Amino acid sequence: MFKTFEEYINNRLPFLGSAKLLIGISGGIDSVVLSHLCKMLNADFALAHCNFNLRGKESDADEDFVLELGEELDVEVFIQKFDTEVYADKQKLSIQMAARELRYHWFEELAEQLDFDFILTAHHADDNLETFLINFTRGTGLNGLTGIPEVNNHVVRPLLRFSRVEIEAFAMEHQIKWREDSSNTSRKYLRNKLRHEVVPILKEINPQLLNSFQDTLSYLNDTADIVEESLNAVAKRAIVDISDYGITYKISEFKKVNNPKAYLFEMFKDFGFTEWNDVVELMDAKTGKYVKSSTHRLIKHREFLILADSHSEQIEAPIIMSQSEKSIETPIGILHFEKANKLKDNSSNTIFVDKSKLSFPLELRLHQSGDVFYPLGMKGKKKVSKYLKDEKLSAVEKEHTWVLTSEDNIVWVVGMRADDRFKVTNQTQKILRIGVN
Known part of the structure; x- marks a missing residue:
């Protein structure tokens, strides 16, 4: 696996070779293997571990393990403890989403403060498949089916083309120790249900499932590029003004396309809107009508739609x-x-x-x-x-x-x-x- 990993980095991610890297490490097999691979590459990296305080002594043992791994690999280790349950309750998030927010916010802070060029996470091919299935079962647009991005700004996932089986084989071959997270066996999380109950059946039906899935992702990403190109062309014609008040779109440009609802969805999906029939009806509504999300408003004004922040409604003090x-x-x-x-x-x-x-x-x-x-x-x-x-x-x-x-x-x-x-x-x-x- 190391030779393949080395070739993959050199060919697909050559910018990592001379970069200062921060590896997000849980102590689990995936992130531990990534750390060992980077050590074998002589990469310049440090480890960052989050103790979410969710599993008592087990969480503390994970922290101790990561500290020992840092000594073994002779790299710097950063540890951050979080009161995840309090944060989740305050932000009204699930524990998983709260942990994700806390983790990435801290990684970003570390990278900015200590001049790390890239943050590496150990997501692999099976994670990608599971994420695809989660989005598929919950309902999503095309972007939700294009997989985890390998490079997202300065977050890089160099193990995405490797399977869980390959990672486990590498760990066994090199007698690498890792920590098992007991929560990974719990069926109360959707990801674990898919991992333990659905994916094995799919692999039984198609032993080459991950290879077929990679082909599907490639086709979907190609299609997404076409959609993006078409969307940009419509946006270029539709946007008539960008100001402090918001972005103004010409309604007639949406009405010219074959499927206005699809374009409206793609144009405004990242602004929290969910009632897409209401958004479509807004094109023929009276001036002043609007559709509201938790963060934005889409307002009908004469022959235009105006996208504005919700906080623009707030009253300024005299x-x-x-x-x-x-x-x-x-x-x-x-x-x-x-x-x-x-x-x-x-x-x-x-x-x-x-x-x-x-x-x-x-x-x-x-x-x-x-x-x-x-x-x-x-x-x-x-x-x-x-x-x-x-x-x-x-x-x-x-x-x-x-x-x-x-x-x-x-x-x-x-x-x-x-x-x-x-x-x-x-x-x-x-x-x-x-x-x-």
Whole structure:
């Protein structure tokens, strides 16, 4: 196996040869064999072990084993203890998902702090098959059937082409010791059920199952490349704006394709949406309708869909400005106040007002339901909400509309329109220029 592993690294993963590597090690056979293989390659590596405190003395024994292995291989060992059950309860995750999050977050921190180039994990061909079956049984799109990526940013899995049988044979041949995790025999986890009950039957039906599976993954990944290319082409035509408010998509481009639902799924699947029929219906819904996930909203606005973060709904605290302040930093930029010698035309980012008509302190806040102002150049008053609707602002843009007020009277719908009550007249003695950039 070592010769094959060496050839595979040289041909497929040559960048590992001169890199500083961090191996995630549990003490189980897979990660222990990977560590020995890297030692035989004379690689520059260290070991990182997570003690999740889930199996009492057994977890502590795993930790001791890894420390001894580090001495045997003459490499540095990093140990981190976690209170996994507390974390899982707090984050509302399964124990397995909590352990995965904790593990990878810590690996990333170590790599960044100590300048490791790559993180190696010991996933192998059988793991890949099990992950495929898990995704298949739970329901997934094409990406869920393309297998564990061999290289994912700086996480590398150099054992993916090797089977569990090959790894066990190598360990026996070289008299390598490892730790058995008792939880691996438990049938309460889906992965273990598949490993012990389903996969053996599939291998009995097809003794060359892993080879056939590798061929299937190759075909599926080729298909995924075609899908990605088509998706990118549609996205290029559909995306008309990317701003702080979100990403705006032209609905007509989705309606041109043969299967809009498939494109909508692929375009927005990573943003937490699950009700795909609702997403499809959004294309013909009224302006302002939206579909919400735990992290994002997809909003219908006229002939567009706008993808926005859910946190964009959060209310910002008002900002108070005294008369002495010349500039102040705000969520929409730096607000400037300066004396002006003569009146100039207002612009979207600058207005000129009669300073004597202002009562300090001024307040900058998000507009609220019921706000009314007197648009400059118009007779009478108007609700801000009606004004924004007439200006054809999207729901997200409306949420991000700020107003500058003086004693609760709107001076400026910032970036849009000044209020007529504060305009400069022939009787004005002091002109104040207010701008934002």
